[in-house]
Amino acid sequence: MVHRLAERFWGSLRGLRGIEAVVVFGSAAREEDFVEGLSDVDVLVVLSRAxxxxxxxxxxxxxxPLSPAIMTKAEFLRELRKGDPGILLMCRGKTLxxxxxxxxxxVRPTAFTRRRLLQLALYALALSSENCAQRGDPKEALSSAYHAARHAFRAEILVRKRLLADSNQEILEALPPREREEFEVFLEARRKWGSLSWGELxxxxxxxxxxxxxxxxxxxxxxxxxxxPFYYRHLAGQIL
Structure with missing residues (x-):
């Protein structure tokens, strides 16, 4: 099932010249992972040229919450060849x-895929830490902590099982018991995100x-x- 906002968005794009593909990706393409009010509706729009x-x-x-990622064919293919995990995630989306x-x-994961996932985990951890320290945006604090863990687990699964896990269910099934329990903590927190205290975050x-x-x-x-956060970002810059 594709999120209704993505379908409406595609409806508004119909008839525009220069569009090669429109793809819903991320949790908006996986009903079981989407959390209303917390998740973004991510849509890739590929253009024939700039x-x-x-x-x-x-x-x-x-x-x-609809967030379009707009790329030309050349840009998309360049990042695909590198093995950018964001691009590979888009390839698992639902085509409109x-x-x-x-x-x-x-879709072919590369050594870059693993390193980039670790880098993304550190950037997400920095965002979560800043929001917790400053009592900023609780939604961002939760979402970034969840994505830090998710990116890190996906990197480990890719190395250990040669599997680029996409959905949360795929991640859970690929993790050993201890780490599965850890990831389930984040999934449960997302389900009740509106009632979490700063202590819990x-x-x-x-x-x-x-x-x-x-x-x-x-x-x-x-x-x-x-x-x-500064340390996380510094280390992230050294990963690639």
């Missing part, structure tokens, strides 16, 4: 429109830190020595 006027028109048609370009796409941030540190140690020999 067109600033068309891109601006597409962005004006989008309304939160395809000129024929998207169905020919081949800080504990989720600490859990995400422990998970990321442990997996970094296993995969690149680098444990996290402190809980600090």
């Amino acid at each position: 067109d600033g006027e068309l891109e601006e028109k597409i962005r004006r048609m989008a309304r939160p 429109y395809d000129s024929g370009f998207f169905k020919r796409v081949k 800080e504990e989720l941030n600490r859990l995400a830190h422990r998970i990321t540190s442990r997996i970094l140690g296993r995969l690149v020999g680098e444990h996290l020595s402190k809980r600090d």
Whole structure:
């Protein structure tokens, strides 16, 4: 099932020239993972070539929580060859429109995929830590802690099982019992996200830190020595 906002968005794009593909990806393409009010509705729009006027028109048609990712065919294929995990995730999405370009796409994870997932885990951990420290946006604090753990687990699964897990169910099935229980803590928190206290959010941030540190140690020999957003971002810059 595709989120209704994505279907309406595609309806507004019909008839525009220069669009090669429209694909819903992320949790909006996986009903079991989508949390209303917390999840974004992510939609990829592939253009035949760079067109600033068309891109601006597409962005004006989008309304939160719908978030369009707009790329040219050349940009998409370049990142696909690198093995960017965000692009590979898009390839697992649900196609609303395809000129024929998207169905020919081949998904092949690379060494870059693993490193980029670890980098994304650190960036997400930094965002969660900042929001917890500043009592900022509780939704961002939760979402970023969840994504830090999710990115780290996906990197480990990719190395250990040669599987690029996408859905939360795929991740759960690929994890050993202890780590499965840890990931389930985040899934339960997402289900009741509106009622979480800052104390609970800080504990989720600490859990995400422990998970990321442990997996970094296993995969690149680098444990996290402190809980600090600047430190996380500095380390993320050294991963790639």
